[in-house]
Amino acid sequence: RLLVRDAVRTQGRLQPDVALIYAALSTDAAAAQRSLQDCGVGDCSVVISPADGREDALLGTATAFAVAESHTASGGHSVVIIDDVAPLQAFWESASTLLQAHLGTTGDPSEVRGYYGVLTERAGCLTPALGSGTLSALFLAANPSERxxxxxxxxxxxxxxxxxxxxxxxxxxxxxxxxxxxxxxxxxxxxxxxxxxLSIPVPEAPASGAALVHVDHLMSLSDGHISLDPGLAREGWVPSLD
Structure with a gap:
């Protein structure tokens, strides 16, 4: 999230008219708003804070995109930040469990792509005929080994x-x-x-297959995606865009 703050601060300085919609899926809403204020973008930001629950995380994410689309449709520029992919993954796994219990089947792993595609495909740049608005999206996903x-x-x-x-x-x-x-x-x-x-790294177990599948699908759906690189941040690059 520190890398995101750097990116948001830079965005606000270079393009202060951008609307920032922050879906606080695993962050306290008040803390998220204070963080945005500290970055200088509090006056042009909206924090979406869904109630606890896996299904609420999905609704909160969809709401964030809907708010951004409304601004973009009028020719404005919007950035949606989903502060944690984990609750969305948890909802998928919960739905798969229900399917197994009631229908004897589970969601096919290949369908994960469509699950996230409904969200990621809403990002883009409108043509001049439609107002030239833009919508960018930033999904935060922790490294599975860090989790x-x-x-x-x-x-x-x-x-x-x-x-x-x-x-x-x-x-x-x-x-x-x-x-x-x-x-x-x-x-x-x-x-x-x-x-x-002894300054020897601790052996790591194989990363969670499910977590990697979800992150991989998000990355493949984000055509020409940009990532925030901790290594670049340590070298002093702000924002640390890779």
Whole structure:
């Protein structure tokens, strides 16, 4: 979200007449509004804050696009920010569970594309005959491995003892494995805290397949998409557009 704030701040400075519609799916509405005010775009922004619930996340997202389309139809320029894709994914999975329970079938993974396409296809640039308005959309999706690490930290799973066999791949050279073997021989448990002290990265389990499928479909639907790159942000690029 810090990267989004940089992008929003720059957008407001370069094009202050753009309407910003923020769908706060996993952010407190008041906090989102304060953040937009801090970026200097509070006076031209709308925060959509759906009630709790998976279906409300989808309704909130659709509402954000509807508000933006109204502004765009009058020749204005709009930017929709969906602050978290996870609730939309949760709604899809919930609907699939209901289909399985009542009809004995689930949503086909290929249909995920159509699910998001209904939203992403609303972004675009109108022709002069239609007023030349534009609608841009920004979907925030956390890296699945980052979500997993956050979940592990909240449940205390960071105390898990790793097996030496998990330290494989190019980032774990012979010297690294030798150091870990030495610790294991001394009876030192190989935990996240232990390897962190040695500046050794923690092994990661395979990322969530479902999460990756949803993000991949969003990226493929966004023809000519632009992403916010944390690496560029660390190098001082603001906004960190890739």
């Amino acid at each position: 997993r690490r956050a979940g592990a930290a909240s449940t205390g799973a960071t105390d898990r003892v790793y097996d030496l066999a998990e330290f494989t791949g190019d980032k774990y050279g012979p010297k690294v494995r030798a150091r870990l073997q030495l610790l294991a021989n001394k009876g030192v448990p190989i935990t996240a805290a232990t390897v962190k002290k």
